[in-house]
Amino acid sequence: MRRLAAAHPAFTGLLLAGLALRLVTFFAYRPALIYYDSTRYLERMRDFKPGEVRPSGYAAFLNVLPVDWELAVVPAAQHLLGLLIALILYVVLLRLGVPKLWAALATVPVLFDGYQLNIEQQILSETLFEALLVGACAALLWHRRPTPAAAALAGLLVAGATLTRVSALPVIAVGVLALIFLRAHWTRVAALAVAFLVPIVSYVVWFESENGYYALSGYGGQFLYGRVAPFAECDGLDIPDQQRVLCPTEPRSERPTIGEYMWANDISPLYELELGPGDRRPEIGGKFARRIILHQPLDYAKEVIKDSVYGFSPIKTQRSGDPALSRWQFQEYFPVFREPDTSEILAADGYDHGIADGTLAPFLRTYQRFVFSYGPLLAIALLLGLAAAVGIRRARDSGLRTAAFVFTFVALAIYVPSIAASQFSWRYQLPLAVFLPPAGVLGLAALTGRTAQRDTRE
Secondary structure (H helix, E strand, O other): OHHHHHHOHHHHHHHHHHHHHHHHHHHHEEOOEOOHHHHHHHHHHHOOOOOOOOOOHHHHHHHHOOOOOOOOHHHHHHHHHHHHHHHHHHHHHHHOOOOHHHHHHHOHHHHHOHHHHHHHHEOOOHHHHHHHHHHHHHHHHOOOOOOHHHHHHHHHHHHHHHOOOHHHOOHHHHHHHHHHHOOOOHHHHHHHHHHHHHHHHHHHHHHHHHHOOOOOOOOHHHHHHHHHOOOOOOOOOOOOHHHHHHOOOOOHHHOOOHHHHHHOOOOOHHHHOOOOOOOOHHHHHHHHHHHHHHHOHHHHHHHHHHHHHHOOOOOOOOOOOOOOHHHHOOOOOOOOOOOOHHHHHHHHOOOOOOEEOOOHHHHHHHHHHHOOOOHHHHHHHHHHHHHHHHOOHHHHHOOOHHHHHHHHHHHHHHHHHHHHHOOOOHHHHOOHHHHHHHHHHHHHHHHHOOOOOOOOOO
């Protein structure tokens, strides 16, 4: 280990600093930060079956951990995953021929971003989701021509990410295209597809046995309704009588937020639907939403593009109608989002209340104000990755085009569809800080020709 550290001093220093920050975060909030969704994940862990709102991949992860010892093992495991993500990115970039210092710099966002530290301390699926997808990228890019085993491993990891968060579903298309660009034999594509489809189809069948219909998640239509309702106009549109109540009647400027259209029982027209036998509220909401998208494609595209670009803002700000930014910010007190659920979770873990350390919590709050992934830098990384993937100038013969494509389009494939199917949240923007810096470094290396020899790669 000493020899490895001496051979990679920049990354070793960054990794140790990232470890120190995670220790500070771990001891600042005990036993863990508990968000709204945390309650549902813990319930699903104990009553393990496919849930309608979210797939059960993260609940399976929680079941693997010795949570009965103490709830703190969850953030401990997730902080270790955060360090593992940085290590995998560094090793893969070196194997691709990126200079050591550049490869080390690509890991700075995941190691130091204050919002990444916060999400790792929360009982939420993001860290596992990121780790699975980084592993899939590594499996695809480890060999110049991926082996069948590597392709199958990538497919399994993408399936695991999809069963953790459905937003990973488009990533399988990125994997297939990457194998095509690498001129891999068709058996590699088949291995990727089969390894992905077997767990996905198995889960869908299991879901049907529990819920009565085939799906990965049952609430996609409800999310999509919330996405389109703020701009939906039903004039001149043929709407079935049952769905007519879903047409907003207020002027656009006075309508509820996306989140309120999704969840507010006393506000959202979704909860005024008259349901017949076998009807599902989210399914009807989804049918209405798709009618609106076909009727107003430009309005829909405008909203998705506007929100997607907003994620590259110079600083993180709070817009009216978006989920509160403070949910992902460190506080000087222990935040409580849902009662009595939070108190019950803490009591079951032996705590009268959550603990926020009086010294460490204020430090983290101040730290996070200044240390995070700045949007313009992520935008530059995106442009560099795209330039290399397209093959501009030296990038055409660099041997890095596919790698730049993978990291760039994995980032876009999980970011843009999340916004298109639901809403913008800084929580959904966070994976950009994991995947775009490696894409940017690969792009810079490809465009400048600054790559090491890669004769050892197969």
